[in-house]
Amino acid sequence: MKIQPADGEFARRPHDRLDPRHASPGGSIQSSVLHPYFGGLKSVIPPMARWGIFAAIALYCVAVGFLFALLAPFVMVPFAVPIAALSMAVIWALPDIRNPPIAPLRMMFWIFFPALFLWPNYLAITLPGLPWITMIRLTGIPLVFLLLVCASVSADFRSQTSQVLRASPALWKMLVIFVGIQFLSIFLSDQPANSLQKFIVAQLTWTSIFFVSCYIFLTPRSVIRWSFAFWLITCAVTAIGFLEYVQGKLPWAGHIPSFLQIEDEHVQRILAGAFRDNKYRVQSTFSTSLGFAEFVALALPFALHLTFSRQRIAIRVGAALSIPLFLFIVIATGARLGLIGFIIGPLLYLAFWAVLRWRESRGSLLAPAIAFAYPAIFCAMVASTFFVGRIRNKVWGNGTQTASTQGRIEQYETGIPKVFRHPEGYGIGMASETLGSANQAGIPSIDTYYLLVALDYGILGFLAYYGMILWSIYNATKYAFQGGGRDRDYGLFTPIAISLTIFFVIKAVFAQDSNHPLVFMMMGALAALIYRARRDEQAAQTTT
Known part of the structure; x- marks a missing residue:
């Protein structure tokens, strides 16, 4: 209190x-x-108890000082935990003020968003005993700090955020359950220090981003600005990818300043690039070509929305011209999961567009024609992936990908019994070691996020995590069909629903979490849009 x-x-x-x-x-x-x-x-603490507390604190300080002298600078992170805890206590104790740092919070959000994707996360400053000082951490830590301060000192911030959460109770409850399971899984891990670090990163780039987005996207047109920024960022990283494709290597490989060079085997493999069938696989600012392809696939529905929305003609033309570039870059990544996104995205967007257009314009002939012909269109598109040679090879593979497909099957066969053997999970970050599979370089790896979540967090964690995703897809779809013509922001329900559907499908074959902050932004934006839509409905009912 x-x-x-x-x-x-x-x-x-x-x-x-x-x-x-x-x-x-x-x-x-x-x-x-x-x-x-x-x-x-x-004070209600007796004098003897106060002396006991003082003695315990003094003993703790002596022990920490001894361990610091023994372990530093090789082990530093555990010693920051008490400082972080005290900082949290100080922030919590701050009184309410009239002018909370809302403007800096907004500014840091718009800095953090492009920093996620425009700067390679493996170009970082390294100090002995400390984690990499990456661009994400340089922008994400101040963002989280400002979020905590605003929540502590602003009753208005707390009130508005809680109203957004109350409009989507199932979503935030599943998120809280998932975060609780993440924390408890640390105590199940065979490597608690590594799991603790992964837990902190997840709260920094997932959970906190969700709550920031819930507040930021309450402002009218903020979701439209975010979708436009998302498209521009995608254009930028695909332009870098095109330059990489032309040069056959990363543009900054061999030109990295010494203070950003990391002597790590994993980083060296990233800088060396990846090949398949003697063809270079583009990865742009991402650590893998698969993560890059997933990002572009998630951006596709927003590019389609900008193309067909009521934007300025220059934006619509630019968005339309960018889509072929996105497809070319996805093909250059050699990642089949990106092509799956390019099949799902246009097919779903066509269905949404036909239904919504038919509702808006009853006299339209094109929209009902597409709606009635959609089952045939869908079946023809799926059939083409089996019977058209080039499409079949790109989507399902030409034989050289048989090993990776078989590897995923074997991972499921090995991993599912282990999930039921320990339904509580093995601890955050422990899925690869628990599964025991490795990539061609001999490094423990896992290829499906479904199995990773189940092994890390157990069955309950799996249900909570994918419950959030499926709940978001369902409600984004529902409000997309209910919200036509009321507010331009509500048009974003459609690309959010499609993008989350693509994410859900891709996670069957891709286990990295490099694009998770983007997904949690979408869920936060969805929660804010649902609250605004319900508020507008209540206002309309009151006036009538």
């Missing part, structure tokens, strides 16, 4: 630092507390 500022007399004299109510009969001040934390409750 926070100690609130006292009466108005003290508030009118902010230069005062002493509470006269704590003065002794002789006039001396017995205690003083900084404004506005004065007039608190007297």
Whole structure:
């Protein structure tokens, strides 16, 4: 319980630092507390207990000092945990203020978003005993700090965010359950230090981003600006990918400044590039070509939406011209999962467009024709992936991908019994080691995120995580069909629903989490849009 500022007399004299109510009969001040934390409750801890607490703190400090002298600088992260805990306590104790740092929070969000994808995460500053100081951490940590401060000092921020969450109770409850399972899984891990680090990264780039998005996207047209920024970022990384395709290597390979070079085998493999069938696989700013292809596939529905929405003609033409570039780059990645996204995306968008267009314009002939012909269109598209040679080879493979397909089957056969053997999970970040599979370089790896979630977090964690995704897809679809013509922001229900569907399908064959922050942004945007849509419905009912 926070100690609130006292009466108005003290508030009118902010230069005062002493509470006269704590003065002794002789006039001396017995205690003083900084404004506005004065007039608190007297201590209820007995003197002997206070001495015991003091002795415990002193013993703890001696132990930590000894361990720091013994382990630093090779092990540093555990010593930051008490500092982080104290920082959280200080932030929680901050009083409510009239001018919370909302503007800096918005600014950091719009800095963090492009930093996620425009800067390679493996180009970072390294210090002994510390994690890599990446661009994501340089922008994400201040963003989380500002989020916590706003939640602590602004009643309006807390009220608006809680209203958004109450409009989507199932979503935030599943998220809280999932985060709780993530935390508890640390104690199940054979490598708790590694699991703790992964847990912190997940809260930094997943959970906190969801809550920031819930608030940021309450502002009208903010979701449209975000979708436009998403498209521009995708254009930028695909342009880098095209340059990489022309040069046959990463543009910055061999030109990295010394202070950003990381002497790590994994980083060296990334910089060396990947090949399949003697063809270079484009990866742009991502660590793998698969992650890059997934990102472009997730961006495709938003490019389609910009093409067919009521934007300026220059934006619509630019979005339309970017789609062939996206497809070319996905083919250059050699990742079949990207092509799956390019099949699912246009097919689903066509169905959404036909139904919504038919509703808006009853006299239209094209929309009902597409709607009635859609089953045939869908079947023809799926059939082409089996019977058209080039499409079949790109989507299902030409024989050289048989090993990877068989490897995924074997992973399921090995992993599913282990899931049921320990339904509580093996600990965050432990799926690859638990499964025991390895890639061609001999490094433990796992190819399906379904199995990874089940092994890391157990059956309950699997249900909570994919429950969030499926709930979001269902509600985005429902509101897409209900929200036509009311607000331009509500048009984003359609690409969000399609993009999350692509993500759900791709995770069957891809286990990396490089695009998870983007997905949690979408879910936060969806929660904000649902709240706004329900608020508008209530307002319309009140006026009628």
